[in-house]
Amino acid sequence: MAAKTLTIDGKQISAEEGATILQASEEASVKIPTLCHLDGVYDVGACRLCLVEVTGVPKLLPACTTKVAEGMDIKTDSERLRKYRRMILELLFAERNHVCAVCVSNGHCELQMLAYSNGMDHVRYEYTFPKWSLDTTHNLFGMDHNRCVLCTRCVRVCWHIEAAGTKNVAGRGGKSRIITDLNMPWGEADSCTSCGKCVQACPTGALFHKGSTVGEMERDRSKLEFIVTAREKQQWISAD
Amino acid sequence: MIFNDLIQIKEKELAARKKITLRCCMAAGCMPSDAKGVKEQLVKAVAEAGLQDEVEVRGVGCLKLCCEGPLVQADPQNLLYIKVTAENAPSIVAALKGGQANVAQTNLDAAFFKKQLSIVLANSGVVDPERIESYLAADGYQALHEVLHETTPKDVVVAMVKSGLRGRGGAGFPTGLKWGTVAKSPGAKKYVICNADEGDPGAFMDRSVLESDPHAVLEGMAIAAYAVGADQGFIYVRAEYPLAISRLQIAIKQAKQMGLLGAGIFESPFNFNIDLRIGAGAFVCGEETALMASVEGKRGTPRTRPPFPAESGLHGCPTLINNIETFANVPPIYRNGAEWFAGIGTEKSKGTKVFALAGKIKNTGLIEVPMGTPLRTIVEEMGGGAPDGGKIKAVQTGGPSGGCIPAQHLDTPVDYESLGKLGSIMGSGGMIVMDDSTNMVEIARFFMEFCMDESCGKCIPCRAGTVQMHHLLDKIANRKATARDLAKLEELCDMVKNTSLCGLGQTAPNPTLSTLRFFRNEYEALLQPDQFGPRGNGEAAKQPAAAKQ
Numbered sequence: 001m002a003a004k005t006l007t008i009d010g011k012q013i014s015a016e017e018g019a020t021i022l023q024a025s026e027e028a029s030v031k032i033p034t035l036c037h038l039d040g041v042y043d044v045g046a047c048r049l050c051l052v053e054v055t056g057v058p059k060l061l062p063a064c065t066t067k068v069a070e071g072m073d074i075k076t077d078s079e080r081l082r083k084y085r086r087m088i089l090e091l092l093f094a095e096r097n098h099v100c101a102v103c104v105s106n107g108h109c110e111l112q113m114l115a116y117s118n119g120m121d122h123v124r125y126e127y128t129f130p131k132w133s134l135d136t137t138h139n140l141f142g143m144d145h146n147r148c149v150l151c152t153r154c155v156r157v158c159w160h161i162e163a164a165g166t167k168n169v170a171g172r173g174g175k176s177r178i179i180t181d182l183n184m185p186w187g188e189a190d191s192c193t194s195c196g197k198c199v200q201a202c203p204t205g206a207l208f209h210k211g212s213t214v215g216e217m218e219r220d221r222s223k224l225e226f227i228v229t230a231r232e233k234q235q236w237i238s239a240d
Numbered sequence: 241m242i243f244n245d246l247i248q249i250k251e252k253e254l255a256a257r258k259k260i261t262l263r264c265c266m267a268a269g270c271m272p273s274d275a276k277g278v279k280e281q282l283v284k285a286v287a288e289a290g291l292q293d294e295v296e297v298r299g300v301g302c303l304k305l306c307c308e309g310p311l312v313q314a315d316p317q318n319l320l321y322i323k324v325t326a327e328n329a330p331s332i333v334a335a336l337k338g339g340q341a342n343v344a345q346t347n348l349d350a351a352f353f354k355k356q357l358s359i360v361l362a363n364s365g366v367v368d369p370e371r372i373e374s375y376l377a378a379d380g381y382q383a384l385h386e387v388l389h390e391t392t393p394k395d396v397v398v399a400m401v402k403s404g405l406r407g408r409g410g411a412g413f414p415t416g417l418k419w420g421t422v423a424k425s426p427g428a429k430k431y432v433i434c435n436a437d438e439g440d441p442g443a444f445m446d447r448s449v450l451e452s453d454p455h456a457v458l459e460g461m462a463i464a465a466y467a468v469g470a471d472q473g474f475i476y477v478r479a480e481y482p483l484a485i486s487r488l489q490i491a492i493k494q495a496k497q498m499g500l501l502g503a504g505i506f507e508s509p510f511n512f513n514i515d516l517r518i519g520a521g522a523f524v525c526g527e528e529t530a531l532m533a534s535v536e537g538k539r540g541t542p543r544t545r546p547p548f549p550a551e552s553g554l555h556g557c558p559t560l561i562n563n564i565e566t567f568a569n570v571p572p573i574y575r576n577g578a579e580w581f582a583g584i585g586t587e588k589s590k591g592t593k594v595f596a597l598a599g600k601i602k603n604t605g606l607i608e609v610p611m612g613t614p615l616r617t618i619v620e621e622m623g624g625g626a627p628d629g630g631k632i633k634a635v636q637t638g639g640p641s642g643g644c645i646p647a648q649h650l651d652t653p654v655d656y657e658s659l660g661k662l663g664s665i666m667g668s669g670g671m672i673v674m675d676d677s678t679n680m681v682e683i684a685r686f687f688m689e690f691c692m693d694e695s696c697g698k699c700i701p702c703r704a705g706t707v708q709m710h711h712l713l714d715k716i717a718n719r720k721a722t723a724r725d726l727a728k729l730e731e732l733c734d735m736v737k738n739t740s741l742c743g744l745g746q747t748a749p750n751p752t753l754s755t756l757r758f759f760r761n762e763y764e765a766l767l768q769p770d771q772f773g774p775r776g777n778g779e780a781a782k783q784p785a786a787a788k789q
Binding site for chain 2: 045046047048051060084087094128171
């Protein structure tokens with residue numbers, strides 16, 4: 001496989017052909033913010049936080065789905081990108097009811113971390129305070145739609161790692177929501193194997209282990225990569 | 241089926257033609273006002289008058305002047321009867337033998353008809369869309385025969401490049417370039433898809449083409465399939481168009497029966513089948529990657545490009561995806577030659593464009609004009625200006641992805657570049673005229689609401705951004721917003737435009753941006769004084785809602 005040389009934030013690096021900008025950026029020790037990306041599952045480019053500027057390309061490109069090319073000159077940080085990222089986060093916080101103080105993931109939440117690291121200290125948009133329900137019909141897990149950011153990580157691990165196909169997206173636009181099977185209570189979804197990968201994958205407190213209280217929800221993300229490696233390479237080794 | 245069969249059917253059909261033809265519009269515009277009843281009564285009246293051998297009553301597609309339907313055109317008298325009712329039938333038939341029918345007529349020499357140049361709509365209102373023989377009589381499928389037997393796929397692409405045709409779905413991508421890319425993409429299996437998911441509010445030209453001349457689309461797709469090396473085609477048509485679906489089904493069945501679709505077309509090694517896929521009401525499925533996901537049976541959401549469909553489309557195979565009007569342009573191009581087509585229109589936009597003229601205008605209906613025709617000609621001469629003495633204020637093109645062109649720019653020629661410069665787009669052909677009673681903030685709010693409802697929910701800028709933009713427009717329209725809200729709206733427009741995943745989100749701010757550009761005073765007139773006073777550096781005002789959090 002041919003290697004490509006490119007520049008990320010002024011640093012010259014090499015990357016394997018077929019690698020994404022996001023993968024290449026790790027070698028340059030450049031941290032690009034992501035939300036819908038999860039190591040071990042395919043990318044959808046939905047959260048738009050990883051948008052980067054590429055010289056000669058008029059559009060902003062998502063780092064998670066754009067493949068590297070020879071001589072690419074990438075800028076992952078600029079006044080404009082920072083502004084857009086902050087606005088995207090503000091939009092997310094205004095969209096549903098993200099109340100950190102009472103959330104199981106407080107302190108371990110990717111959305112919260114992103115807000116801190118991107119300097120989103122307040123939300124200028126009107127909160128919509130939608131009325132979303134809580135599904136606690138499952139024996140082990142719960143789903144709180146109020147905290148969902150619709151990153152679809154749970155859907156992707158459910159289909160592509162566990163291959164159960166329980167989780168899906170229903171509805172359109174702001175009314176989109178994660179459903180189980182054909183929009184039935186999670187506890188009644190026959191296809192669910194109770195593997196818990198969706199709970200591991202969730203960036204916020206939307207999916208949680210029942211019985212956990214504020215700030216208790218911690219995740220073992222390496223488990224997902226471990227399972228993918230085991231499945232694809234037949235090797236039961238830890239990613240670290 | 242060989243070429244002689246084609247000619248025989250054509251001649252038989254022409255020989256069976258009668259001296260007088262009454263063409264009844266049977267498209268969706270006239271159907272709800274009892275076009276079917278009109279046709280039935282005309283057949284009955286002809287029989288009662290004993291004129292069966294002289295008069296043919298033919299159901300045809302759109303006769304274009306939709307606002308005056310049901311329409312009946314008499315040939316060779318060259319009369320267009322308007323607002324015909326079933327009771328008028330005997331009077332119309334009696335007038336065929338001389339005398340005046342007691343039915344309103346319109347002037348076929350009026351600018352609305354005379355300024356039109358029909359390429360895509362040449363058969364509309366002429367052929368019977370439910371009979372393939374009628375299309376064959378208009379030289380149908382002869383271009384396909386010629387292409388299959390006398391041209392290599394490569395030359396078909398070359399001719400398409402030469403014609404200068406650009407995609408009629410709105411973006412105006414060169415069709416020949418797209419065909420060439422798909423043709424060159426490696427892959428044993430390729431697909432051709434016709435995008436018939438017309439969904440812009442006020443647009444009905446694609447529907448009219450399907451209802452009036454479905455075989456032209458099938459023939460165009462077959463030629464395209466031969467050029468790119470595909471053997472399977474899909475037409476993705478929205479479920480809201482039942483008449484178009486039924487006519488397509490009839491057309492595909494007839495074409496298959498005659499061996500014009502299927503295996504070994506015209507005794508050549510070329511195989512091509514077309515199947516219909518019916519949409520489920522999502523506007524976003526007009527976006528090509530969402531459309532293909534929907535054809536695959538998945539949730540219709542767009543995905544990031546590249547890879548482009550030409551490289552990896554339906555089921556991961558190279559896929560050619562074009563709009564209906566693009567395909568309908570194909571048979572005439574090969575029938576008359578690429579040079580002929582390239583001679584029409586402007587330097588960069590060739591051929592004609594079909595528009596669905598609607599809104600505050602006297603003559604609403606379907607028009608086809610050469611590219612480069614000034615908007616003023618379309619709106620004032622053909623459309624007849626605003627009704628009830630109103631003054632035209634703006635013309636909206638491109639639906640929720642387009643913009644409003646103000647009256648002072650009416651001399652703009654209709655082509656891709658000129659409309660783009662004014663912050664609008666050519667779009668698929670919806671043209672909504674607004675008069676001075678129109679509130680532009682309301683227009684912006686309407687289109688934003690449309691985009692908000694139709695956002696698929698995948699990417700955050702479009703899903704949550706349209707909600708906030710709609711909220712701000714609502715606030716402005718309700719006289720509750722300040723200058724700060726307007727600034728916030730503009731900032732959001734810029735962000736959603738530049739960060740959204742697909743065309744829907746990227747263009748959703750266009751109606752707002754274009755009305756802000758040309759009618760900013762209307763926004764500003766609604767603003768309230770800012771009680772907190774201005775603050776610098778984009779620092780936001782303290783909001784009661786934010787304070788609660």
